[in-house]
Amino acid sequence: MPRPLGLTSLRILAAIRGGNAYGLDLVARTGLPSGTVYPTLARLKRSGLVLARWEDQRLAEREGRPRRRYYQLSAEGAEALSDGAARIAEAAAALGAATGGEAR
Amino acid sequence: MSPSPAPRWARLFLRILAPFVPGHRRAEWLEEWEGELDALADLRGEGRGEDYPGWVSFVAGALPHAVWTRTEEWSMDGVLQDLRYAVRMFRRAPGFTAVAALTLALGIGANASIFSLVNGLILRPPAGIRRPELLVQIARSYDQAPRWDNWSWPALKLIEREARTLSGVAGYQTQAFVLGRGADTEQVSGQLVSGAYFDVLGIRPFLGRLLQPSDDVTPGGHPVVVLSHGLWVRRFGGDPGIVGRTIPVGARPYEVVGVAPPEFTGPEAVGTPPAVWVPAMQSPGYRGELPFDQWGWSWINAVGRLRDGVSFEEARASMDVVTARLREAAPVNGDIRVLVAPGVGLDPQGRAQAGRISLLLVGIVGLVLLLTCTNVANLFLARGAARTTEVGVRMAIGAGRSRVARQLVTESLVLALFATALAVPLVRAAGRFLPLIFPYTLSVSVGADGRVYLFLAAIGLAAGILFGVAPAWAATSSDLSDALREGRSGAGRVRTRLRDALVVTQLALSLGLVAAAALLGRSVVNARAAAPGFDPDGLVVAFIDLQPTGRYDPASGRNLFERVLARVATVPGVRNVTIASQAPIQGGHSRSTVQPADRPGDLAFEAENNVVGPRYFETLGIPLLQGRTLGGLEDEPERVVVINEALAQMFWPDLSPSGSGGRSAVGRRLAGDPGWRVVGVVGNVKMRSLRSEPMPGVYYPLSQAYSSRMVLHVRTDGSSSDMASRLRQAVAEVDPELPVANVVDLRQALATSMGETRTIGWLVATFALLALVLAAIGLYGLVAFGVSQRVRELGVRIALGARPESLVRMVLARGLILAGIGVVVGLGLSAALGRALEGLLFGIGAIDGLTLVGASVTLLATAVVAAWIPARRAARVDAAVSLRDE
Numbered sequence: 001m002p003r004p005l006g007l008t009s010l011r012i013l014a015a016i017r018g019g020n021a022y023g024l025d026l027v028a029r030t031g032l033p034s035g036t037v038y039p040t041l042a043r044l045k046r047s048g049l050v051l052a053r054w055e056d057q058r059l060a061e062r063e064g065r066p067r068r069r070y071y072q073l074s075a076e077g078a079e080a081l082s083d084g085a086a087r088i089a090e091a092a093a094a095l096g097a098a099t100g101g102e103a104r
Numbered sequence: 105m106s107p108s109p110a111p112r113w114a115r116l117f118l119r120i121l122a123p124f125v126p127g128h129r130r131a132e133w134l135e136e137w138e139g140e141l142d143a144l145a146d147l148r149g150e151g152r153g154e155d156y157p158g159w160v161s162f163v164a165g166a167l168p169h170a171v172w173t174r175t176e177e178w179s180m181d182g183v184l185q186d187l188r189y190a191v192r193m194f195r196r197a198p199g200f201t202a203v204a205a206l207t208l209a210l211g212i213g214a215n216a217s218i219f220s221l222v223n224g225l226i227l228r229p230p231a232g233i234r235r236p237e238l239l240v241q242i243a244r245s246y247d248q249a250p251r252w253d254n255w256s257w258p259a260l261k262l263i264e265r266e267a268r269t270l271s272g273v274a275g276y277q278t279q280a281f282v283l284g285r286g287a288d289t290e291q292v293s294g295q296l297v298s299g300a301y302f303d304v305l306g307i308r309p310f311l312g313r314l315l316q317p318s319d320d321v322t323p324g325g326h327p328v329v330v331l332s333h334g335l336w337v338r339r340f341g342g343d344p345g346i347v348g349r350t351i352p353v354g355a356r357p358y359e360v361v362g363v364a365p366p367e368f369t370g371p372e373a374v375g376t377p378p379a380v381w382v383p384a385m386q387s388p389g390y391r392g393e394l395p396f397d398q399w400g401w402s403w404i405n406a407v408g409r410l411r412d413g414v415s416f417e418e419a420r421a422s423m424d425v426v427t428a429r430l431r432e433a434a435p436v437n438g439d440i441r442v443l444v445a446p447g448v449g450l451d452p453q454g455r456a457q458a459g460r461i462s463l464l465l466v467g468i469v470g471l472v473l474l475l476t477c478t479n480v481a482n483l484f485l486a487r488g489a490a491r492t493t494e495v496g497v498r499m500a501i502g503a504g505r506s507r508v509a510r511q512l513v514t515e516s517l518v519l520a521l522f523a524t525a526l527a528v529p530l531v532r533a534a535g536r537f538l539p540l541i542f543p544y545t546l547s548v549s550v551g552a553d554g555r556v557y558l559f560l561a562a563i564g565l566a567a568g569i570l571f572g573v574a575p576a577w578a579a580t581s582s583d584l585s586d587a588l589r590e591g592r593s594g595a596g597r598v599r600t601r602l603r604d605a606l607v608v609t610q611l612a613l614s615l616g617l618v619a620a621a622a623l624l625g626r627s628v629v630n631a632r633a634a635a636p637g638f639d640p641d642g643l644v645v646a647f648i649d650l651q652p653t654g655r656y657d658p659a660s661g662r663n664l665f666e667r668v669l670a671r672v673a674t675v676p677g678v679r680n681v682t683i684a685s686q687a688p689i690q691g692g693h694s695r696s697t698v699q700p701a702d703r704p705g706d707l708a709f710e711a712e713n714n715v716v717g718p719r720y721f722e723t724l725g726i727p728l729l730q731g732r733t734l735g736g737l738e739d740e741p742e743r744v745v746v747i748n749e750a751l752a753q754m755f756w757p758d759l760s761p762s763g764s765g766g767r768s769a770v771g772r773r774l775a776g777d778p779g780w781r782v783v784g785v786v787g788n789v790k791m792r793s794l795r796s797e798p799m800p801g802v803y804y805p806l807s808q809a810y811s812s813r814m815v816l817h818v819r820t821d822g823s824s825s826d827m828a829s830r831l832r833q834a835v836a837e838v839d840p841e842l843p844v845a846n847v848v849d850l851r852q853a854l855a856t857s858m859g860e861t862r863t864i865g866w867l868v869a870t871f872a873l874l875a876l877v878l879a880a881i882g883l884y885g886l887v888a889f890g891v892s893q894r895v896r897e898l899g900v901r902i903a904l905g906a907r908p909e910s911l912v913r914m915v916l917a918r919g920l921i922l923a924g925i926g927v928v929v930g931l932g933l934s935a936a937l938g939r940a941l942e943g944l945l946f947g948i949g950a951i952d953g954l955t956l957v958g959a960s961v962t963l964l965a966t967a968v969v970a971a972w973i974p975a976r977r978a979a980r981v982d983a984a985v986s987l988r989d990e
Contacts, residue, residue: 024140034165039172068139
């Protein structure tokens with residue numbers, strides 16, 4: 001397993017979880033700048049955590065616009081997301097203990 | 105359905121970025137981003153845009169995305185390794201790197217600076233205006249005589265009513281306003297505006313309110329003024345209680361209703377930015393003589409705003425209707441035509457002129473860039489000689505030629521990147537410095553913005569490629585075994601030829617620039633010596649205007665002028681004083697039609713008119729050619745004038761002083777009731793600028809004609825440095841409420857009228873010197889390198905009995921042959937540059953033999969010195985040492 005995923009990647013994975021998200025959706029849902037979202041998506045795709053799929057050519061043609069590219073989680077992506085979430089929950093708990101239970 | 109498609113620039117941005125994405129991913133990348141743009145447009149169309157990012161911040165993300173794809177590609181290709189290697193190379197040679205980067209930064213910076221000027225002046229609309237792309241300028245022209253002219257008030261109102269494609273139309277006229285009283289008096293630039301002005305431009309107040317249509321209904325009924333932010337801070341210390349106070353403007357009190365926002369400096373790019381805005385109907389100058397019902401009195405510029413969804417073309421087409429209405433409305437509009445042009449800032453003529461100057465400057469800095477690139481390429485080549493072995497080894501152990509070349513080009517790109525970063529402060533400084541040397545006052549800022557930085561990056565990249573490719577080619581064209589045998593190689597020959605070519609280029613460029621600088625310099629000198637028709641030395645003019653006081657009629661006005669003249673004559677340092685309605689160089693604004701009485705139907709001409717006081721011609725030093733001047737007219741039984749030679753020539757060619765008749769135009773009459781008798785003919789005076797052709801002109805005596813706007817002409821002995829305040833004080837003693845507007849030294853005004861030539865002359869001269877130094881260094885380096893390569897050969901020659909002088913001659917000859925070729929190429933370049941500069945020259949042709957010879961001699965002399973220093977070394981070669989060296 002490579003380096004553990006960072007917060008940004010996890011936020012994007014979480015936003016994709018719903019399925020059938022395109023880049024603009026993810027920018028809006030995560031509130032991250034587009035300059036962060038797209039390169040991260042490309043990286044996640046390269047490492048196989050995210051799958052990309054083009055929408056149906058005929059649909060786009062009928063509406064006279066370019067195709068859109070949708071992203072969804074791969075099995076590994078879903079696993080990485082739950083791993084990451086667990087890791088963060090763990091860290092939060094540890095932090096909470098250290099700061100006297102504020103972060104319960 | 106997408107009601108408002110993505111903006112064109114966003115798509116363009118993607119197209120520009122696309123080539124940066126690796127080829128096999130490009131189509132996919134572009135399609136994804138276009139899909140996203142389309143989706144965003146849809147969402148905004150459905151009114152859900154608020155949850156999503158704006159166009160700019162969203163599309164900006166395409167850049168990191170593209171960069172990411174590219175760096176990923178590179179890390180696989182070893183480009184990152186190249187980059188690391190390049191940085192290491194430069195760190196090992198900090199001196200070389202610094203010189204090369206600084207030289208390059210100069211070239212890149214000069215280009216981006218000039219671009220920032222073009223950007224501020226032409227490309228970027230004036231600041232502070234809401235959606236400036238929807239503004240149009242509206243002008244008046246005629247079928248027979250096309251021009252770009254302003255409007256009368258009734259015409260402005262008609263356009264406002266009839267132009268259905270425009271949501272609003274505003275008028276404005278820039279003029280001088282006098283603020284304050286007594287010692288506190290100050291003249292500022294301001295605008296008379298129609299009530300809709302601020303609405304049409306879309307300006308919001310900084311304090312209080314701005315002007316509105318209701319301020320502009322009753323003439324004189326609503327004296328209000330809006331201050332610029334700059335004036336408010338400077339004159340009123342940024343007092344937040346300014347709104348509601350009254351201040352004197354001209355002779356009347358005006359209520360300050362608001363302060364304009366700091367970024368708004370009016371709709372024009374050139375000229376002193378307005379400090380006050382006054383509703384046209386409340387004009388301090390027009391009391392009693394309102395032009396608001398006169399179709400024939402044109403004085404106001406019109407600007408309109410396109411209605412939503414109306415294209416510029418539609419607006420242009422709709423002007424036919426406005427033209428028809430105007431022609432119906434008044435006979436004076438008989439053959440009028442309404443023109444529109446997009447945008448504000450500069451009118452089409454101004455834009456064309458600014459375009460010409462900019463193009464010249466761009467051409468000059470383009471040469472500078474070429475020069476710095478050749479210089480850096482030369483440095484690289486010289487250094488390449490030292491790296492031949494390294495390159496040879498790398499190729500020997502299996503690096504392909506393209507791989508090595510790529511490494512070298514990467515190095516030059518890294519250097520260019522470094523130089524671009526160094527150029528940034530240069531460009532920022534230029535934003536402050538350029539307006540100071542620019543021959544016109546600029547209202548707009550020419551500071552760097554995103555577009556300038558983009559240009560800077562592009563030109564940096566271009567420079568990197570420009571100077572990087574030649575050395576890379578030279579370095580890799582080596583034969584492997586030759587390279588390892590140290591220097592004497594095919595690569596060496598290619599490199600030497602390339603360096604020759606580069607040095608010749610530098611020499612040619614310097615000759616061109618030196619010749620251009622000489623042409624401009626001689627123009628400035630010629631202009632200084634040129635006869636403007638009067639003696640400008642020590643001549644100071646001061647503008648006074650009785651109208652704003654509203655207290656003078658022609659009789660009391662003449663009386664006042666007499667008292668002012670008497671008082672000013674006693675000011676220390678004043679030798680002589682007179683008064684006239686127009687000042688030389690600064691004038692030529694007033695013309696009226698005159699006809700010769702003996703052939704009235706035949707000839708009529710719009711001559712410049714000037715109402716002059718006693719001793720006018722004597723004070724200004726205008727030569728009297730025939731007859732007498734206008735002195736002692738108290739008992740003159742009829743009305744008399746003095747005309748200038750140009751008018752005499754036009755009306756009575758055989759009687760004029762230069763005619764062959766030997767008789768005189770004196771005694772002839774100008775038509776009119778009862779007409780004017782010509783009593784004298786004087787020399788022509790340049791009223792508008794040095795470059796203008798002499799215009800026919802008529803001088804009317806103040807005792808028989810009148811103007812309420814007059815100009816004091818004071819001949820000083822040049823001893824006083826604060827003549828302006830002495831004159832102001834003297835006038836104030838006669839009438840404390842009579843403001844003296846600006847005071848101008850005509851010697852300086854003459855210099856200013858050559859401002860463009862002077863500015864560009866200085867720039868070119870600076871660059872010419874730079875070019876000469878760089879070319880000399882280049883030639884020196886080349887000859888020195890040649891000597892060091894030939895030490896063994898020189899040693900053999902000496903051993904065989906060659907005399908040292910003959911060796912010096914041999915080495916020198918090579919340098920001079922290059923210089924000769926440089927001169928030949930440079931002469932061609934000089935001719936082209938001279939042609940391009942033609943409009944700026946004065947009293948000298950674009951191709952001037954003396955200038956070309958002088959420049960060539962300068963260049964050859966420089967070349968001889970640059971080549972002679974290393975050539976001397978050839979004579980000192982010690983045969984024994986050089987032969988032992990092997």
